[in-house]
Amino acid sequence: MKRLFLMAVSLIAIASCSTTRNIEKAEEITQLQVSYSDYFTGKTMRYDFHHAGDYNNEYYYFDKLIREGEWAGSHVSLINPFDYGEQHFRILDATSGKVIYKNNYCTLFNEWQTTPEAVTTARSFPESVIFPEPKNDFVIEFYARNKESKVWEKKQSHKVCVNDFNINPSHNNFESIDRHIGGDIAHSFDIVLLPDGFTEAEKEKFIEACHTWSAALFSYAPFTQNGHRINIRAVWAPSQDSGISIPGTGEWKNTLLECRFYTFNSERYQMTEEFQKVRDVAAAVPYESIFILTNTDKYGGGGIYNHYGLGSAGKTGRTGEVYVHEFGHSLMGLGDEYIEKGNTVSALYPEGVEPWEANLTRFVDFNGKWENRISKETPIPTPRIEGSTAEEWVIGAYEGGGYLEKGIYRGWPECMMKALTDFCPVCQEAITKYLDYLCK
Numbered sequence: 001m002k003r004l005f006l007m008a009v010s011l012i013a014i015a016s017c018s019t020t021r022n023i024e025k026a027e028e029i030t031q032l033q034v035s036y037s038d039y040f041t042g043k044t045m046r047y048d049f050h051h052a053g054d055y056n057n058e059y060y061y062f063d064k065l066i067r068e069g070e071w072a073g074s075h076v077s078l079i080n081p082f083d084y085g086e087q088h089f090r091i092l093d094a095t096s097g098k099v100i101y102k103n104n105y106c107t108l109f110n111e112w113q114t115t116p117e118a119v120t121t122a123r124s125f126p127e128s129v130i131f132p133e134p135k136n137d138f139v140i141e142f143y144a145r146n147k148e149s150k151v152w153e154k155k156q157s158h159k160v161c162v163n164d165f166n167i168n169p170s171h172n173n174f175e176s177i178d179r180h181i182g183g184d185i186a187h188s189f190d191i192v193l194l195p196d197g198f199t200e201a202e203k204e205k206f207i208e209a210c211h212t213w214s215a216a217l218f219s220y221a222p223f224t225q226n227g228h229r230i231n232i233r234a235v236w237a238p239s240q241d242s243g244i245s246i247p248g249t250g251e252w253k254n255t256l257l258e259c260r261f262y263t264f265n266s267e268r269y270q271m272t273e274e275f276q277k278v279r280d281v282a283a284a285v286p287y288e289s290i291f292i293l294t295n296t297d298k299y300g301g302g303g304i305y306n307h308y309g310l311g312s313a314g315k316t317g318r319t320g321e322v323y324v325h326e327f328g329h330s331l332m333g334l335g336d337e338y339i340e341k342g343n344t345v346s347a348l349y350p351e352g353v354e355p356w357e358a359n360l361t362r363f364v365d366f367n368g369k370w371e372n373r374i375s376k377e378t379p380i381p382t383p384r385i386e387g388s389t390a391e392e393w394v395i396g397a398y399e400g401g402g403y404l405e406k407g408i409y410r411g412w413p414e415c416m417m418k419a420l421t422d423f424c425p426v427c428q429e430a431i432t433k434y435l436d437y438l439c440k
């Protein structure tokens with residue numbers, strides 16, 4: 001449930017007249033190795049800003065800097081080499097101009113830009129990124145993909161003096177709970193689980209939901225084999241009210257993270273627009289990835305790459321599968337492999353442009369995805385034999401995915417990102433590679 005706004009495409013196509021502005025393309029980063037101890041203090045720095053605009057424009061407005069706890073990420077993998085996401089940011093040493101950190105991500109603002117509201121109305125969303133705290137003055141640069149060409153364009157540059165007395169300390173007294181500790185934080189992938197809509201009296205219910213989440217994750221390959229390098233911690237942060245707001249039926253709740261259904265008027269799209277509040281709570285533990293568990297039995301959730309994932313904790317039935325599906329989005333931006341019947345055009349996956357997602361292709365830039373895993377005997381596109389079983393399937397290029405019936409391909413007939421079954425071999429390999437990078 002990552003992207004639900006395809007209905008807006010035709011409207012947007014009409015409204016899309018480009019405004020004149022100076023566009024600065026992203027310079028390639030040639031030096032991917034950075035010495036952590038030379039450039040970073042060991043702590044985390046957080047940069048809060050407002051991401052604002054409309055369909056045609058986007059702007060970044062600085063809010064504040066915060067010094068947080070120990071840096072949870074790798075000390076080796078500092079420049080994200082995967083070309084995933086709709087956004088990325090870079091940290092440059094102010095004196096030498098050298099790029100010392102880069103990470104990619106997506107945001108709720110990116111999705112909102114594809115809604116009809118963005119054609120007529122300008123809005124802002126509170127956003128935030130974290131990175132290892134630099135020892136010396138630095139420049140932070142933000143980049144976004146051009147919507148049509150998907151080429152990276154520089155949007156914002158801000159020089160920061162590390163001795164600026166306006167940099168805030170972190171205030172966080174929330175209780176933390178270790179759920180699963182696989183290894184030391186620098187060499188493990190650190191996940192934090194956050195509650196929303198659980199009252200003081202519902203702590204045990206939240207802890208139970210955290211057990212369910214962890215058990216679900218480790219029941220699917222390749223996570224099953226990677227428990228030794230995954231840490232899962234929870235933060236206990238109660239809400240005033242029990243439950244989650246459902247604006248479409250007039251039910252409003254006072255909850256800590258302000259999660260709600262009907263995000264962008266889509267009933268099942270349950271997210272929060274208050275991302276800085278999410279970071280405020282998450283800062284109780286060292287973390288790289290956030291997943292929010294909401295106290296509701298209503299079906300819904302979402303997952304945005306390197307932003308956060310969210311799932312209903314009270315829903316009986318396929319809760320675990322939904323958690324893991326949404327985590328596939330939030331971990332590394334895996335694309336939905338399902339098809340929406342009759343859907344032939346998508347602004348998300350324009351013709352002639354390779355999707356950045358590891359598990360979808362339009363054969364524009366297939367090299368580096370799963371091309372080398374397809375045997376020479378396998379026909380392209382690969383037909384799915386009626387009545388065949390998983391044991392008989394081969395890695396290929398099966399037509400349909402990314403909500404489209406035609407012109408886009410996935411590597412396996414079924415997947416967690418399609419029908420909540422096991423991850424397909426293509427996704428499993430991509431996840432393992434990503435974990436290898438994160439855990440160096």
Ligand SMILES: [Zn+2]
Nearest residue numbers: 359415424427
């Ligand atoms: Zn897959």
